[in-house]
Amino acid sequence: xxxxxxxxxxxxxxxxxxxxxxxxxxxxxxxxxxxxxxxxxxxxxxxxxxxxxxxxxxxxxxxxxxxxxxxxxxxxxxxxxxxxxxxxxxxxxxxxxxxxxxxxxxxxxxxxxxxxxxxxxxxxxxxxxxxxxxxxxxxxxxxxxxxxxxxxxxxxxxxxxxxxxxxxxxxxxxxxxxxxxxxxxxxxxxxxxxxxxxxxxxxxxxxxxxxxxxxxxxxxxxxxxxxxxxxxxxxxxxxxxxxxxxxxxxxxxxxxxxxxxxxxxxxxxxxxxxxxxxxxxxxxxxxxxxxxxxxxxxxxxxxxxxxxxxxxxxxxxxxxxxxxxxxxxxxxxxxxxxxxxxxxxxxxxxxxxxxxxxxxxxxxxxxxxxxxxxxxxxxxxxxxxxxxxxxxxxxxxxxxxxxxxxxxxxxxxxxxxxxxxxxxxxxxxxxxxxxxxxxxxxxxxxxxxxxxxxxxxxxxxxxxxxxxxxxxxxxxxxxxxxxxxxxxxxx
Amino acid sequence: xxxxxxxxxxxxxxxxxxxxxxxxxxxxxxxxxxxxxxxxxxxxxxxxxxxxxxxxxxxxxxxxxxxxxxxxxxxxxxxxxxxxxxxxxxxxxxxxxxxxxxxxxxxxxxxxxxxxxxxxxxxxxxxxxxxxxxxxxxxxxxxxxxxxxxxxxxxxxxxxxxxxxxxxxxxxxxxxxxxxxxxxxxxxxxxxxxxxxxxxxxxxxxxxxxxxxxxxxxxxxxxxxxxxxxxxxxxxxxxxxxxxxxxxxxxxxxxxxxxxxxxxxxxxxxxxxxxxxxxxxxxxxxxxxxxxxxxxxxxxxxxxxxxxxxxxxxxxxxxxxxxxxxxxxxxxxxxxxxxxxxxxxxxxxxxxxxxxxxxxxxxxxxxxxxxxxxxxxxxxxxxxxxxxxxxxxxxxxxxxxxxxxxxxxxxxxxxxxxxxxxxxxxxxxxxxxxxxxxxxxxxxxxxxxxxxxxxxxxxxxxxxxxxxxxxxxxxxxxxxxxxxxxxxxxxxxxxxx
Numbered sequence: 003x004x005x006x007x008x009x010x011x012x013x014x015x016x017x018x019x020x021x022x023x024x025x026x027x028x029x030x031x032x033x034x035x036x037x038x039x040x041x042x043x044x045x046x047x048x049x050x051x052x053x054x055x056x057x058x059x060x061x062x063x064x065x066x067x068x069x070x071x072x073x074x075x076x077x078x079x080x081x082x083x084x085x086x087x088x089x090x091x092x093x094x095x096x097x098x099x100x101x102x103x104x105x106x107x108x109x110x111x112x113x114x115x116x117x118x119x120x121x122x123x124x125x126x127x128x129x130x131x132x133x134x135x136x137x138x139x140x141x142x143x144x145x146x147x148x149x150x151x152x153x154x155x156x157x158x159x160x161x162x163x164x165x166x167x168x169x170x171x172x173x174x175x176x177x178x179x180x181x182x183x184x185x186x187x188x189x190x191x192x193x194x195x196x197x198x199x200x201x202x203x204x205x206x207x208x209x210x211x212x213x214x215x216x217x218x219x220x221x222x223x224x225x226x227x228x229x230x231x232x233x234x235x236x237x238x239x240x241x242x243x244x245x246x247x248x249x250x251x252x253x254x255x256x257x258x259x260x261x262x263x264x265x266x267x268x269x270x271x272x273x274x275x276x277x278x279x280x281x282x283x284x285x286x287x288x289x290x291x292x293x294x295x296x297x298x299x300x301x302x303x304x305x306x307x308x309x310x311x312x313x314x315x316x317x318x319x320x321x322x323x324x325x326x327x328x329x330x331x332x333x334x335x336x337x338x339x340x341x342x343x344x345x346x347x348x349x350x351x352x353x354x355x356x357x358x359x360x361x362x363x364x365x366x367x368x369x370x371x372x373x374x375x376x377x378x379x380x381x382x383x384x385x386x387x388x389x390x391x392x393x394x395x396x397x398x399x400x401x402x403x404x405x406x407x408x409x410x411x412x413x414x415x416x417x418x419x420x421x422x423x424x425x426x427x428x429x430x431x432x433x434x435x436x437x438x439x440x441x442x443x444x445x446x447x448x449x450x451x452x453x454x455x456x457x458x459x460x461x462x463x464x465x466x467x468x469x470x471x472x473x474x475x476x477x478x479x480x481x482x483x484x485x486x487x488x489x490x491x492x493x
Numbered sequence: 494x495x496x497x498x499x500x501x502x503x504x505x506x507x508x509x510x511x512x513x514x515x516x517x518x519x520x521x522x523x524x525x526x527x528x529x530x531x532x533x534x535x536x537x538x539x540x541x542x543x544x545x546x547x548x549x550x551x552x553x554x555x556x557x558x559x560x561x562x563x564x565x566x567x568x569x570x571x572x573x574x575x576x577x578x579x580x581x582x583x584x585x586x587x588x589x590x591x592x593x594x595x596x597x598x599x600x601x602x603x604x605x606x607x608x609x610x611x612x613x614x615x616x617x618x619x620x621x622x623x624x625x626x627x628x629x630x631x632x633x634x635x636x637x638x639x640x641x642x643x644x645x646x647x648x649x650x651x652x653x654x655x656x657x658x659x660x661x662x663x664x665x666x667x668x669x670x671x672x673x674x675x676x677x678x679x680x681x682x683x684x685x686x687x688x689x690x691x692x693x694x695x696x697x698x699x700x701x702x703x704x705x706x707x708x709x710x711x712x713x714x715x716x717x718x719x720x721x722x723x724x725x726x727x728x729x730x731x732x733x734x735x736x737x738x739x740x741x742x743x744x745x746x747x748x749x750x751x752x753x754x755x756x757x758x759x760x761x762x763x764x765x766x767x768x769x770x771x772x773x774x775x776x777x778x779x780x781x782x783x784x785x786x787x788x789x790x791x792x793x794x795x796x797x798x799x800x801x802x803x804x805x806x807x808x809x810x811x812x813x814x815x816x817x818x819x820x821x822x823x824x825x826x827x828x829x830x831x832x833x834x835x836x837x838x839x840x841x842x843x844x845x846x847x848x849x850x851x852x853x854x855x856x857x858x859x860x861x862x863x864x865x866x867x868x869x870x871x872x873x874x875x876x877x878x879x880x881x882x883x884x885x886x887x888x889x890x891x892x893x894x895x896x897x898x899x900x901x902x903x904x905x906x907x908x909x910x911x912x913x914x915x916x917x918x919x920x921x922x923x924x925x926x927x928x929x930x931x932x933x934x935x936x937x938x939x940x941x942x943x944x945x946x947x948x949x950x951x952x953x954x955x956x957x958x959x960x961x962x963x964x965x966x967x968x969x970x971x972x973x974x975x976x977x978x979x980x981x982x983x984x985x986x987x988x989x990x
Contacts, residue, residue, distance in 0.1 A: 083551075084551075085550065085551050091550070093550070098550065101550070103549065103550070103551075104544075105544060105549070107551060207551070207553065208551065208552070208553050209551040209552075210551050211550045211551050212550070212551060212553075212792075214791075215791035215792050216791035242555070243553060243555060244553050244555070244792075245553065245554065245555050245556065245792060245793050245794055246791075246792065246793075246794060322788060323788075323791055325585075325786075326583050326585050326594070326595050326786070326788070328594075329585060329587065329593065329594020329595055330548040330550070330592060330593050330594050332587065332589075332594065334589055334592070334647075335547055335548070335549075335592060336549065336550070345589065345645075349587060369786065372585070372786035372787075372788055373784055373786060374784045374786075377786075377787075377788070381788055
């Protein structure tokens with residue numbers, strides 16, 4: 003049975019449809035595997051066996067009648083940022099301990115409507131702030147990958163690290179993530195999985211704990227490009243409950259995966275050749291260029307001159323919005339409250355003990371950049387640069403259909419790597435933040451292994467609303483790369 | 494023209510006031526500004542709270558288009574510029590009755606820009622107040638401190654209710670004018686149906702900015718626009734009745750004058766009016782001053798309203814009090830005073846216009862303004878609670894107009910209507926109150942009176958005023974039902990006046 007878990011989402015749903023396996027058997031198998039992995043990987047933070055089995059049974063009933071949606075019967079993991087009705091949802095933060103929402107996020111509701119089966123909640127960097135998954139209140143998630151000849155624990159990346167680890171270790175058939183600066187694509191790159199985010203507003207943010215509203219993009223982490231397209235197909239769509247949701251029909255992402263890329267113009271921007279980038283990243287990038295050339299694409303040099311301002315811009319807008327979004331966690335209506343001597347003391351104790359160090363750091367930074375006298379110098383300037391970065395992309399997309407970059411500046415780092423300076427951690431996002439700032443589609447596709455046998459990813463960026471080209475180019479890269487590596491099961 | 498300038502004497506001479514008001518008007522709307530929760534007043538605590546109002550994780554605001562239109566309607570009623578582009582910002586601060594930890598408001602780009610309204614004093618004189626802006630924002634919840642000595646309870650029913658903050662320029666110069674301005678605003682929003690205007694229910698609340706200056710300084714400010722000519726202002730928060738507005742300003746002005754004359758300086762600060770003691774006191778010190786960290790709310794798109802929609806709303810506006818007052822004078826021939834009493838309140842105006850339909854407007858206005866309002870005031874009733882309906886009063890006026898009853902009898906009929914209700918015509922009929930216009934019958938009574946009182950009749954020839962005695966006697970004899978005009982005419986003829 004456990005072989006079934008290594009199937010792709012597309013393949014397993016075909017088997018379910020053909021009644022070669024029942025959704026209940028599959029759910030039971032996945033649950034057992036997921037539970038068994040916990041002591042080693044710690045990818046999950048909440049299970050609800052009753053819910054899983056109820057959903058699986060409902061899927062079987064549908065499948066028996068020859069009915070069922072895109073995801074019918076497939077166990078899927080949900081990043082702990084998404085509200086799942088009745089299941090503890092904490093954004094991996096102590097401040098939300100015990101919070102069981104009485105509502106379902108739009109994204110998960112759409113997935114369940116397509117027959118997806120809830121497997122478990124996945125751990126993440128607290129409030130999605132981080133790239134290592136070390137700040138989850140349930141303890142850090144360990145990557146299923148290990149460097150050759152080493153048993154040292156590696157980070158699965160973050161913030162959607164639990165989701166990436168779960169997909170990579172074949173514990174589910176796909177997972178939701180959220181990407182605010184690279185939180186889907188970086189862990190996907192680190193774990194040899196596919197991570198995608200659509201245009202800002204394509205997947206609803208309603209019911210997902212807000213981090214930095216103008217940058218937050220829900221999206222899937224999947225085993226294959228096609229699986230990611232299937233998942234995004236299910237997750238996307240206009241949501242009248244969100245004002246920034248795109249009021250547009252969802253294109254056929256799955257069909258786009260089969261599109262020819264012949265004749266597409268692929269942009270390569272010199273600004274993504276950063277100082278100190280390992281040679282093997284550069285080599286992989288060149289390999290990707292060659293693959294696409296061989297597939298009939300034309301490679302075009304483009305310039306994205308404001309790229310160097312992307313990280314500082316991101317680290318102003320992001321904490322500014324976060325500092326305001328996290329103000330509601332005051333211990334008054336939900337989550338954990340620490341009583342103090344008076345109201346102010348209660349606020350201080352609740353927030354001081356409920357939020358971890360990185361969250362507190364972002365709140366402080368955000369409060370600072372929005373303060374009277376600093377607003378113009380930081381926040382307002384950041385908004386102006388944001389406009390410039392968007393214009394860079396708009397100009398580039400006048401000439402090209404997609405842009406190819408590395409996903410990350412390195413492979414996964416060790417869990418015990420010491421970042422004495424938080425800026426070092428922030429640098430992980432150097433290739434990914436620009437697509438969040440511009441709100442445009444981007445995905446990471448596994449493309450090779452580094453010298454120590456760890457996965458590396460390539461990133462495809464396209465213009466707003468053109469997820470289809472992203473999936474087409476992603477699928478072409480996947481075909482050429484023939485990436486089949488899996489972590490050796492040690493857990 | 495009466496001098497409306499307001500001065501307060503001080504040890505160093507006279508002082509003048511400069512006042513600007515920020516009025517929070519609750520938008521008349523079934524649901525809240527960014528959620529579908531109901532807004533009805535007086536519901537049990539926390540029964541009108543959506544997930545958005547309670548700021549549950551992951552909840553997002555969606556603008557209520559009706560509230561936007563109400564704000565536009567109000568802006569048009571204030572003769573103000575409507576901005577086709579406006580934006581919502583977050584105003585960040587911590588308070589238990591503010592679940593989001595921020596209030597969604599419009600800071601930099603309000604939906605309504607500069608305007609101007611004509612306000613009316615009690616004596617009917619008019620003054621102009623310029624409007625700085627009107628913006629939409631969320632109301633906070635309510636902290637309840639008196640249920641438990643050790644705890645504060647929070648009621649979120651009001652959380653997220655739409656408010657229009659209407660900011661005036663510092664154009665108001667006396668406590669009475671401040672109250673008159675709020676009355677005018679209330680009248681306008683009630684006419685427009687954009688706010689209930691009930692201050693007791695908190696539908697209209699005022700923050701009053703008060704500063705004092707020496708005579709002449711204000712004129713320099715108006716000439717140059719330079720605030721340095723004015724004194725430092727203090728803002729008195731949440732004053733919730735006309736009377737308190739006047740009291741708070743009077744107290745605050747005197748306080749400021751005393752400080753300055755004692756050689757002190759005024760700190761710009763927010764103060765609270767303690768209605769019980771009639772004083773204002775500092776709300777928070779400078780160290781506790783909020784830095785609201787305004788920034789555009791990323792959960793909401795900028796608000797863009799097409800000019801065509803604004804024009805449609807404009808075309809749909811009802812007649813406003815100032816126009817109505819003018820029409821009452823110019824078309825209906827009412828006095829300025831009567832017109833303004835009637836037009837200042839929509840319910841009164843509606844009552845009057847219903848009653849006066851097809852009837853003599855002046856006569857109707859006399860009846861509404863004197864008999865009806867006099868009686869309502871005496872009983873402490875609002876026009877909407879009047880036991881005599883506009884239709885009934887109109888019918889009564891019609892009976893006077895067509896000489897069916899005299900004005901005097903009409904007052905009796907009014908009393909019956911007030912106490913027992915019914916149809917005026919039927920009351921007149923049933924009780925035989927119909928006026929006698931049969932001159933023969935009147936003549937007979939008069940002849941008899943003259944015959945019985947020859948001395949009095951002689952006297953009238955010398956002193957025509959003495960005829961009044963005969964009028965009274967005729968009326969008495971005819972139980973007041975004689976047509977007074979006919980009585981007068983016949984008497985004059987018979988007595989040779």
